[in-house]
Amino acid sequence: MSGALRRALRHPSFVVGGVLTLLLLGAASLSLIWTPWSPYEIEVMRKLRLPSAQHWLGTDAFGRDVVSLLLVGARNSILVGVIAVGIGVLAGVALGLLAAARPGWVEESIMRLADFSFAFPAVLSAIMLTALLGPGIVNSIIAIGIFNVPVFARVTRASAKAIWAREFVLAARAAGKGRARITFDHVLPNVASVLIVQATIQFALAILAEAALSYLGLGTQPPQPSWGRMLNEAQTLMFSDPRLAIFPGVAIAISVLGLNLLGDGLRDLLDPRLSRQR
Numbered sequence: 001m002s003g004a005l006r007r008a009l010r011h012p013s014f015v016v017g018g019v020l021t022l023l024l025l026g027a028a029s030l031s032l033i034w035t036p037w038s039p040y041e042i043e044v045m046r047k048l049r050l051p052s053a054q055h056w057l058g059t060d061a062f063g064r065d066v067v068s069l070l071l072v073g074a075r076n077s078i079l080v081g082v083i084a085v086g087i088g089v090l091a092g093v094a095l096g097l098l099a100a101a102r103p104g105w106v107e108e109s110i111m112r113l114a115d116f117s118f119a120f121p122a123v124l125s126a127i128m129l130t131a132l133l134g135p136g137i138v139n140s141i142i143a144i145g146i147f148n149v150p151v152f153a154r155v156t157r158a159s160a161k162a163i164w165a166r167e168f169v170l171a172a173r174a175a176g177k178g179r180a181r182i183t184f185d186h187v188l189p190n191v192a193s194v195l196i197v198q199a200t201i202q203f204a205l206a207i208l209a210e211a212a213l214s215y216l217g218l219g220t221q222p223p224q225p226s227w228g229r230m231l232n233e234a235q236t237l238m239f240s241d242p243r244l245a246i247f248p249g250v251a252i253a254i255s256v257l258g259l260n261l262l263g264d265g266l267r268d269l270l271d272p273r274l275s276r277q278r
Helices: 002-009 012-033 066-103 105-117 122-133 136-164 167-174 179-215 227-235 242-270 271-277
Strands: none
Touching: 002 012, 002 271, 012 066, 012 227, 066 105, 066 136, 066 179, 066 227, 105 227, 122 136, 122 179, 122 271, 136 179, 167 179, 179 227, 179 242, 227 242
């Protein structure tokens, strides 16, 4: 354990990504118990104030404190990311393991269904759901989650197929173990590292997708703060007060960068071939 920790601390991508991700999680956690001002309170008399000791990053066009909006926006981004990636992991991993364990028509059916799902990216799926059910954060989560299912299914199936061809799995089959027991005892533990890395990458993409949907008015709805909605509200003030677009844009960029770097670091640390090279 100490050797793995030392190796992790020597990995720059893992360290930088971990710090940035912790900042995101810290901001979201802080917003649960404290914000400098109420992110829902509109005060026209203090609109578009510049950064000061009272409002650290100033106020927006509605007089809301920008720091408070960013903190609560981080919480919403994490909420969407966790649930959407969770949907992808639960459904996609199950389908991928089933496809690897049952070659033939079962595998082909699952993979063709995954190919069909790729024709409907998260934004397009959200537009269709909005037309049927109306805009909202729940529909955004469903759309992003559905898009994550085929991603995890394909990654899981490819990794699991390689494990099924290994000697220890062949020995387990020769010993009389069934496919279900082999899947949970041998295949799933050996593909877990790949899934962890993929989850961090999809988490970053989910944050981007949520911001894009909120920017289009399909995601988080007023009065709930969102980084995407902050960008949407700031677009008319780009030349007169660009900081209102810069701050949420930087928050999105830092979050996505941190998760991607964390994923790269985890990939290197969890892959035995790459870890031996370091």
